[in-house]
Amino acid sequence: MTYFFADLPEYAAMILFGIGLSILMLAKNLVKKIIGLNIMDTSVFLFLAAKGYVEGTVAPIVTAEELGRIDSALYSNPVPAGLVLTGIVVSVSVTAVLLSLVVRLNEEFHTLDIDEIIHILRKRDREDL
Amino acid sequence: MNKEKRDRIYAILCTILTIVFIGIMLFMATGLPHLGLATNPDINEVPEFYVEEGPEETGALNAVTAMILHYRAFDTLGESCVLFVAAISVFILLRIDGEASNETVVAIDRRYEPVNDPILSKTFLILVPAVFMFGIYITMNGHLSPGGGFSGGAILAAGFLLYLNAYGLENTERFLTSKLYRRVTALALCFYAAAKGYTFYMGANGLESFESAGIPGRILSAGLILPLNICVAIVVSMTIYSMYIMIRKGGFNK
Amino acid sequence: MNFVQNIPALSILLLMFCGIVCLVLPARWARHLADCAIALVCAASVVLWVAFLRGQEVFTYSMGEIGAPFGNELRAGMLEAAAATLFSAVTLLSILGGRAHLRADIGKKKVNLYYISVLFLLCSMLALVYTNDLFTAYVFVEINTITACGIVMSKEDGYTLAASMRYFIMSLIGSGLFLIAVSILYALTGHLLMSNIQEEVAALYASGQYRAPLQVSIALMGVGLSLKSALWPFSSWLPDAHSSASASSSAMLSGLVLKSFIFLLVKVFYRVVGVTIIPTHAILDLLLVFGILGMIMGSVNALFERDIKRMLAYSSIGQIGYIFCGIGLGTIAGVAAAMVQIAVHACTKAMLFCAAGGLMDASGGSKKFKDLEGAGRRDTYAGVAFIVGTLSMIGIPFFGGFITKLSLVTAAVEVGGWRNTLSILAIIVSTILTAIYYINVLAIIFRGAETGPTTAREKLREQWKKQMRLDTEYELAIVLFILLNLAIGLQSDRLMDVIRTGLAMFG
Numbered sequence: 001m002t003y004f005f006a007d008l009p010e011y012a013a014m015i016l017f018g019i020g021l022s023i024l025m026l027a028k029n030l031v032k033k034i035i036g037l038n039i040m041d042t043s044v045f046l047f048l049a050a051k052g053y054v055e056g057t058v059a060p061i062v063t064a065e066e067l068g069r070i071d072s073a074l075y076s077n078p079v080p081a082g083l084v085l086t087g088i089v090v091s092v093s094v095t096a097v098l099l100s101l102v103v104r105l106n107e108e109f110h111t112l113d114i115d116e117i118i119h120i121l122r123k124r125d126r127e128d129l
Numbered sequence: 130m131n132k133e134k135r136d137r138i139y140a141i142l143c144t145i146l147t148i149v150f151i152g153i154m155l156f157m158a159t160g161l162p163h164l165g166l167a168t169n170p171d172i173n174e175v176p177e178f179y180v181e182e183g184p185e186e187t188g189a190l191n192a193v194t195a196m197i198l199h200y201r202a203f204d205t206l207g208e209s210c211v212l213f214v215a216a217i218s219v220f221i222l223l224r225i226d227g228e229a230s231n232e233t234v235v236a237i238d239r240r241y242e243p244v245n246d247p248i249l250s251k252t253f254l255i256l257v258p259a260v261f262m263f264g265i266y267i268t269m270n271g272h273l274s275p276g277g278g279f280s281g282g283a284i285l286a287a288g289f290l291l292y293l294n295a296y297g298l299e300n301t302e303r304f305l306t307s308k309l310y311r312r313v314t315a316l317a318l319c320f321y322a323a324a325k326g327y328t329f330y331m332g333a334n335g336l337e338s339f340e341s342a343g344i345p346g347r348i349l350s351a352g353l354i355l356p357l358n359i360c361v362a363i364v365v366s367m368t369i370y371s372m373y374i375m376i377r378k379g380g381f382n383k
Numbered sequence: 384m385n386f387v388q389n390i391p392a393l394s395i396l397l398l399m400f401c402g403i404v405c406l407v408l409p410a411r412w413a414r415h416l417a418d419c420a421i422a423l424v425c426a427a428s429v430v431l432w433v434a435f436l437r438g439q440e441v442f443t444y445s446m447g448e449i450g451a452p453f454g455n456e457l458r459a460g461m462l463e464a465a466a467a468t469l470f471s472a473v474t475l476l477s478i479l480g481g482r483a484h485l486r487a488d489i490g491k492k493k494v495n496l497y498y499i500s501v502l503f504l505l506c507s508m509l510a511l512v513y514t515n516d517l518f519t520a521y522v523f524v525e526i527n528t529i530t531a532c533g534i535v536m537s538k539e540d541g542y543t544l545a546a547s548m549r550y551f552i553m554s555l556i557g558s559g560l561f562l563i564a565v566s567i568l569y570a571l572t573g574h575l576l577m578s579n580i581q582e583e584v585a586a587l588y589a590s591g592q593y594r595a596p597l598q599v600s601i602a603l604m605g606v607g608l609s610l611k612s613a614l615w616p617f618s619s620w621l622p623d624a625h626s627s628a629s630a631s632s633s634a635m636l637s638g639l640v641l642k643s644f645i646f647l648l649v650k651v652f653y654r655v656v657g658v659t660i661i662p663t664h665a666i667l668d669l670l671l672v673f674g675i676l677g678m679i680m681g682s683v684n685a686l687f688e689r690d691i692k693r694m695l696a697y698s699s700i701g702q703i704g705y706i707f708c709g710i711g712l713g714t715i716a717g718v719a720a721a722m723v724q725i726a727v728h729a730c731t732k733a734m735l736f737c738a739a740g741g742l743m744d745a746s747g748g749s750k751k752f753k754d755l756e757g758a759g760r761r762d763t764y765a766g767v768a769f770i771v772g773t774l775s776m777i778g779i780p781f782f783g784g785f786i787t788k789l790s791l792v793t794a795a796v797e798v799g800g801w802r803n804t805l806s807i808l809a810i811i812v813s814t815i816l817t818a819i820y821y822i823n824v825l826a827i828i829f830r831g832a833e834t835g836p837t838t839a840r841e842k843l844r845e846q847w848k849k850q851m852r853l854d855t856e857y858e859l860a861i862v863l864f865i866l867l868n869l870a871i872g873l874q875s876d877r878l879m880d881v882i883r884t885g886l887a888m889f890g
Binding site for chain 1: 151154180275
Binding site: 156161162169171173175199201202204211213214218220222224311314315322323325326329330333334 | 388392393396399400402403404406407444445447448449452453454455492493496497499500506510516518519522525526529530532533536537539567570571572573574583593594595599
């Protein structure tokens with residue numbers, strides 16, 4: 001219990017991940033699905049960012065005067081920061097592609113509802129036969 | 130009716146599934162190492178090496194930059210490629226090809242854009258140079274202070290978007306055409322891939338490469354990190370700008 | 384250091400470089416550049432493979448001066464070299480085989496974009512095969528996802544757009560699960576390189592620390608990657624995506640993209656978790672059960688399908704089930720069977736999709752069975768390819784499918800209990816179903832009229848004078864595919880040897 005409050009970001013990340021996943025599965029509206037995806041990704045970034053911090057340390061940027069006698073115990077972990085950076089870029093690119101896909105689907109079917117789109121396609125299929 | 134029922138069952142199942150999933154994840158989270166302790170498994174020789182050896186070996190004072198552009202550069206090269214590939218996918222989806230495109234593009238542009246709005250253009254006249262300066266500053270100081278190519282590039286892209294929204298596509302294309310976009314992006318990424326290919330090859334084969342750390346703390350130090358940061362900034366800003374222009378207008382005019 | 388050791392890194396970088404250069408080239412040059420680059424990579428992978436056959440040891444290649452545990456690494460052994468050869472060869476043949484369709488399906492100004500996507504797709508698959516770093520794997524998984532969707536949606540009609548949306552969302556759930564699993568593993572072990580994680584995981588298992596998070600993260604990785612490789616209950620997106628795309632896109636997606644994720648999954652299981660620990664994990668049972676269900680459900684769905692490309696796509700779901708069944712057995716023999724199945728199915732299904740493209744051309748562009756009657760006689764190459772593919776899929780001796788079924792049954796006999804009975808039963812049932820629906824297709828394409836409606840290709844012939852070359856490319860690709868399949872069937876002993884030595888180098 002002593003660590004409960006310190007560990008809150010971990011729990012929050014897990015709950016957010018679940019929420020994002022459920023939106024991704026349940027929402028019919030494609031834009032909402034994309035929002036769900038972003039919530040999911042952000043939860044992972046929260047998790048990683050929380051992991052990188054060590055109590056009583058500062059960001060891992062040294063000053064020029066310190067060179068030669070750097071003590072790594074004074075700085076937090078740089079690795080999760082790098083991972084979050086990569087993750088953010090990936091998430092942005094994926095969101096852009098998804099949004100443009102939504103634009104095209106909306107032009108084609110005049111709806112954002114994935115079920116309706118599948119319904120329209122089924123109907124077209126039947127007319128073909 | 131039947132379909133509604135099925136949807137209902139699907140929704141209930143999904144909800145139960147997510148609740149179970151969240152439960153498992155929370156249970157798992159209680160077993161994870163506690164946050165903020167210096168004894169955690171992830172505080173091992175790796176971050177120690179990055180922080181203690183990184184500045185002298187690479188010349189970059191920012192350990193995160195040293196890590197992403199030197200030690201784990203292959204990841205970052207892949208990351209830039211994700212951006213590039215995403216832009217390609219957006220082009221596949223949204224670029225309007227053919228003869229009629231020009232008129233439709235202009236029409237769309239007119240409809241959504243407050244062209245020559247005096248308040249907008251005067252405000253942005255002051256704002257845009259500042260944004261550009263800030264973006265360039267962040268990019269160039271990536272190895273000395275917080276920042277780097279990705280964040281700097283995003284700010285530069287914001288500058289381009291502001292300019293575009295204040296003065297319209299026609300004015301922006303006086304200096305940023307699709308040809309320029311393609312050439313600059315390809316050049317920056319090619320330089321990036323070639324430079325990294327060179328260091329990978331040299332490093333893995335145990336050969337001496339020409340890059341030197343320089344004097345840490347100076348702008349012109351840290352070997353390839355500064356040029357790579359500039360390349361990344363170019364790629365990021367161009368990609369974001371082109372994605373925006375595709376989603377808004379379906380293509381460049383020129 | 385031997386020069387061949389540079390081949391993995393150089394082929395990945397070469398593909399990346401050519402992909403970028405394609406952006407500024409004219410369409411025709413982009414096409415030639417893509418062909419040449421892929422052929423070159425294929426040749427280089429063969430050289431690497433031969434080096435391994437001649438006694439080259441397994442090696443790691445540090446990307447930069449500093450290797451493990453600080454920098455990125457590649458790692459190559461016999462299995463990786465063989466997989467890289469397979470992937471690049473099948474990509475090349477798929478592009479050749481579907482070129483006529485690419486001309487018809489893709490807007491003239493978007494040809495470059497398609498070839499960029501193909502180059503990056505192959506690049507990401509090679510990176511997944513060679514990488515020794517989990518986070519690099521995540522980045523390239525995303526490149527793979529985006530480019531795979533790119534080559535689906537480049538056809539730009541309503542079907543492909545909707546299909547790629549579903550494909551994308553399913554894939555992204557998979558990569559989200561993979562990412563959080565990587566993060567948890569990083570939090571537990573403090574490393575991102577596979578070999579370092581394995582040491583730490585073994586130590587954690589021995590001490591019993593962090594047992595729950597470790598189990599959960601392994602399970603999440605398994606579920607995430609099997610989502611992306613279309614294990615049965617998660618495969619509802621596959622028939623739409625694979626059937627609506629252009630012929631060479633379908634061939635690459637069904638033949639290769641799914642396999643690259645399975646290869647990564649095997650790597651995660653045997654190189655990250657470790658050969659001693661993974662058989663005790665419940666995820667294997669889960670994969671086995673769903674693999675078996677997939678074998679049967681895929682075949683049942685294919686049985687009722689009246690559309691040739693959808694039928695092939697459902698058949699892929701069934702065949703993916705075989706791979707997961709092999710992995711789920713949890714023995715090295717099972718994984719070897721899964722690897723054989725990866726090779727066999729990659730060649731056969733890519734060939735069948737290209738041939739299906741030819742059959743559709745010979746029938747006025749329709750995918751429906753009722754229009755395809757006699758198509759096998761109108762396009763003899765495609766007809767022969769379908770005969771070879773059918774024999775291989777059913778598992779007639781001297782064809783590739785036989786050796787996978789044989790090795791899978793042998794692997795299943797070795798493990799006892801319910802796994803044994805269930806998997807052998809499923810193999811029998813699914814073989815019978817496969818035989819029924821493939822022979823049904825053969826019966827359809829070889830009966831009826833020898834003359835059909837004006838073919839799409841004849842229309843193309845009027846439009847392009849270079850028609851002769853397109854036909855030659857298609858025929859060449861089909862002939863090479865047939866030869867590849869026969870070679871795999873006839874040289875199965877050697878293939879098994881390669882896979883066994885490769886797996887011995889793996890862990």
